[in-house]
Amino acid sequence: MIWAPVQVSIAGELFQPGRVLINEPSDVPMITSISGDSRQITGNYPVRRYLTVAIRAAGGILPTANVTQVKLRRGHQEQTIDLSGVFTGTPIEDIPLIAGDQIIVPRSDRFQPELMRPSQITPPGIKVFVSNLTTPATSNATSAVGNQQEGITFPYGARFSQAVISANCAGGISTTNADRKAILVRVDALTGKTTVVERKVEELLRNSYSNEDNPPLLPRDGVACYDSNITNTRDIFRSISDLLNPLNPLLLLLNFLR
Structure with a gap:
């Protein structure tokens, strides 16, 4: 079974916030390029419809993002998700999304250089x-x-x-x-x-x-x-020398006009 693409909204501390379409048909061949033995997946597994995929589709998080307080709004319900495990290796709750979901990545109180590396939720x-x-x-x-x-x-x-x-x-x-x-x-x-x-x-x-x-x-x-200053000074004198050179085309032209 192939799950259909869905459109979700994503806002907050991201490089390209807005509406994103995930699980597009163009993503399917990426799975089929794997060898036959490793492609034996049973059940319904929407591999391209997860929360981390949507964040990556929005350009990834900024270094000012609070990855421990990511909000997922679905209808009248709201859930807070901690995605810090993407960087630490601890388990995370990567939730499959449905059409109309809204994701909000809040702002942290500091710049976090430790988030500036390739990951599931940052640009490669x-x-x-x-x-x-x-x-x-x-x-x-x-x-x-x-x-x-x-x-x-x-x-x-x-x-x-x-x-x-x-x-x-x-x-x-x-x-x-x-x-x-x-x-x-x-x-x-x-x-x-x-x-x-x-x-x-x-x-x-x-x-x-x-x-x-x-x-x-x-x-x-x-x-x-x-x-450097030395190179700049050298080029200034070189330019003056070029202007004063009797074989300079500009001087030859002025002499000709005289």
């Missing part, structure tokens, strides 16, 4: 935009950043420092590159407010001891790198 990975267009890598193509329209993928729980390394902002000649800076740009999905965190690359890599020093990455964050 996130998309982040990175940019490194100057020394030591001259382009995204040559630096293998491959920054596409939807960004590049990092495991959920990755840190600012890991994005900096991935963008090839670190390493190279220490005398000229160790003073590089990196910024983390984050836009709040609810308020639209943009926040910017700036760190010196070497300090970020070597002297980070807290979430404030080295923030965890969130979906659609942006990371950009800036060159």
